[in-house]
Amino acid sequence: MLLGFLVVVVGGVGYVAALPVTPTPRETTIINKACRNKQSDIYFLLDSSSSLLPRDFEKVRNFVVSFVEMLDIAPDATRVGLGVFANDFYGQFEFGEHSNKSEVVEAIRRVPHYGGGTYTGKGLLGMRTTGFREGVVRKNATKIGVVITDGRSRHRTNTITEAGQLKDEGVWLFAIGVTRGVDTNELSIFASVPQTDFIRHVNTFGDLTRLTNGLVHRACRLQAPHADNATCGRQQKADIMFIYNAAAMNVTSVMNVQNFTKDVIQAFSMTSGNVRVGVISEGRQGGDIPLSQYIRREDFVQALQHLHKPELAPLLRKARQQGYDPHSGGRPNAKKFAIVFVDDINVSADALWEAHMMRFNDINVYVIGVGLGREKGRVEELSTSQSRFSRFQSYANLRNDTEQQKFIRNLCESV
Numbered sequence: 001m002l003l004g005f006l007v008v009v010v011g012g013v014g015y016v017a018a019l020p021v022t023p024t025p026r027e028t029t030i031i032n033k034a035c036r037n038k039q040s041d042i043y044f045l046l047d048s049s050s051s052l053l054p055r056d057f058e059k060v061r062n063f064v065v066s067f068v069e070m071l072d073i074a075p076d077a078t079r080v081g082l083g084v085f086a087n088d089f090y091g092q093f094e095f096g097e098h099s100n101k102s103e104v105v106e107a108i109r110r111v112p113h114y115g116g117g118t119y120t121g122k123g124l125l126g127m128r129t130t131g132f133r134e135g136v137v138r139k140n141a142t143k144i145g146v147v148i149t150d151g152r153s154r155h156r157t158n159t160i161t162e163a164g165q166l167k168d169e170g171v172w173l174f175a176i177g178v179t180r181g182v183d184t185n186e187l188s189i190f191a192s193v194p195q196t197d198f199i200r201h202v203n204t205f206g207d208l209t210r211l212t213n214g215l216v217h218r219a220c221r222l223q224a225p226h227a228d229n230a231t232c233g234r235q236q237k238a239d240i241m242f243i244y245n246a247a248a249m250n251v252t253s254v255m256n257v258q259n260f261t262k263d264v265i266q267a268f269s270m271t272s273g274n275v276r277v278g279v280i281s282e283g284r285q286g287g288d289i290p291l292s293q294y295i296r297r298e299d300f301v302q303a304l305q306h307l308h309k310p311e312l313a314p315l316l317r318k319a320r321q322q323g324y325d326p327h328s329g330g331r332p333n334a335k336k337f338a339i340v341f342v343d344d345i346n347v348s349a350d351a352l353w354e355a356h357m358m359r360f361n362d363i364n365v366y367v368i369g370v371g372l373g374r375e376k377g378r379v380e381e382l383s384t385s386q387s388r389f390s391r392f393q394s395y396a397n398l399r400n401d402t403e404q405q406k407f408i409r410n411l412c413e414s415v
């Protein structure tokens with residue numbers, strides 16, 4: 001395998017060297033079309049824990065080699081770095097350390113299998129602070145991390161937090177899980193979206209190389225995220241949750257809220273990594289009643305009445321307890337915001353209590369009252385202060401530009 005490859009390399013270089021117009025001589029034989037001249041910095045982070053057998057790790061190395069073979073490796077095109085993790089992060093080689101493909105392949109062949117626990121979080125931290133550190137990574141390059149793991153990480157929260165930081169810095173993250181022991185849920189939280197592009201799961205290490213073509217193609221088509229021209233949130237980190245009770249609204253109203261949310265976040269600097277946004281739109285877990293659950297008619301009727309009750313309290317409780325949790329991507333050093341949409345439903349004492357608890361937990365509660373009649377006073381009480389309460393005539397009115405701008409300015413002032 002290695003020998004065959006080297007022959008190709010030597011032949012390829014001889015050919016290129018004969019053409020003086022090529023700025024940097026490089027192997028051109030098997031490069032994927034999408035990768036040609038692609039300015040990417042691609043970092044491979046490999047699980048080197050004890051749960052892999054030495055022959056498994058060899059297959060991981062083979063996979064990375066097959067991946068690299070299809071890239072356009074050169075100082076002014078694609079560069080590759082690599083690190084492994086087990087009990088800790090162990091950097092192997094950095095971007096730019098090896099300037100041609102054969103050197104990179106040689107370096108991959110030399111990567112040792114360490115053994116130890118699966119501290120994915122430490123691996124991701126190492127990838128960010130060593131692999132992608134300032135001065136090493138090129139400003140204009142598309143930054144890509146490819147993480148290969150066979151298990152579930154120790155310190156799941158840490159893994160999610162570290163992956164979030166990488167994404168905040170504009171790194172695209174591929175998550176590749178091998179074997180049935182993989183925590184696919186964890187992969188889906190730490191990979192970039194859409195998941196169909198960024199997550200792969202295979203049952204055996206031998207299956208890895210089947211992924212190469214598709215993944216290389218996807219990786220090479222990625223662009224660096226556009227610089228964000230939005231200005232709100234440049235100064236500090238902010239985690240913003242939008243909260244509405246979709247179960248109690250019709251489709252048009254839900255769309256109006258979504259469109260409003262879309263308009264509002266235009267003003268916020270997401271690509272800088274400072275502002276993260278999320279949505280809570282269902283207060284309850286199970287909104288279903290299975291066939292087998294009730295045998296008495298009156299029990300069924302009672303359960304029915306509890307489904308989708310247009311209550312605010314469960315939504316607010318869920319937002320407070322789960323919305324800003326590090327498991328969901330919340331950051332302890334970020335300022336917390338909640339934007340709560342409330343229409344004519346009766347604001348219960350429970351809801352007021354939950355809103356109070358949110359404020360008590362340092363969440364800045366903004367309330368958007370929609371079409372309020374007699375309930376205005378109670379709805380206003382939900383917000384942190386009177387200035388954080390806005391009123392719209394109807395869901396359709398959320399489109400009103402003047403009112404929208406007013407809301408954004410108001411929110412922006414404290415983000």
Ligand SMILES: *[C@@H]1O[C@H](CO)[C@@H](O)[C@H](O)[C@H]1NC(C)=O
Pocket residue numbers: 009013099100102103
């Ligand atoms: C790759 O780079 C190494 C060291 O810079 C050099 O010795 C070697 O000849 C290069 N190989 C090819 C195929 O260009």
Ligand SMILES: *[C@@H]1O[C@H](CO)[C@@H](O)[C@H](O)[C@H]1NC(C)=O
Pocket residue numbers: 139140
């Ligand atoms: C990065 O891109 C910008 C705009 O496309 C360009 O002006 C700048 O020279 C590039 N920097 C490098 C180091 O290539």
Ligand SMILES: *[C@@H]1O[C@H](CO)[C@@H](O)[C@H](O)[C@H]1NC(C)=O
Pocket residue numbers: 229230231266267
């Ligand atoms: C940012 O740029 C986009 C297009 O590049 C533009 O549509 C948008 O209005 C700009 N936003 C701000 C806040 O300037």
Ligand SMILES: *[C@@H]1O[C@H](CO)[C@@H](O)[C@H](O)[C@H]1NC(C)=O
Pocket residue numbers: 250251252253394395
């Ligand atoms: C949806 O709900 C809004 C307000 O709750 C109402 O004004 C609108 O007529 C409803 N639309 C439909 C199609 O029922």
Ligand SMILES: *[C@@H]1O[C@H](CO)[C@@H](O)[C@H](O)[C@H]1NC(C)=O
Pocket residue numbers: 252253255256259
């Ligand atoms: C939401 O915005 C889309 C376009 O961005 C538009 O087609 C749609 O009609 C809007 N929906 C509502 C309910 O305003």
Ligand SMILES: *[C@@H]1O[C@H](CO)[C@@H](O)[C@H](O)[C@H]1NC(C)=O
Pocket residue numbers: 346347348349374
């Ligand atoms: C809303 O419910 C509270 C008790 O939860 C009650 O005191 C209040 O009168 C109700 N308001 C309306 C307008 O029904």
Ligand SMILES: *[C@@H]1O[C@H](CO)[C@@H](O)[C@H](O)[C@H]1NC(C)=O
Pocket residue numbers: 400401402403
């Ligand atoms: C938007 O709201 C303002 C009041 O804040 C009102 O004067 C204006 O007519 C509204 N515009 C539309 C298009 O409804």
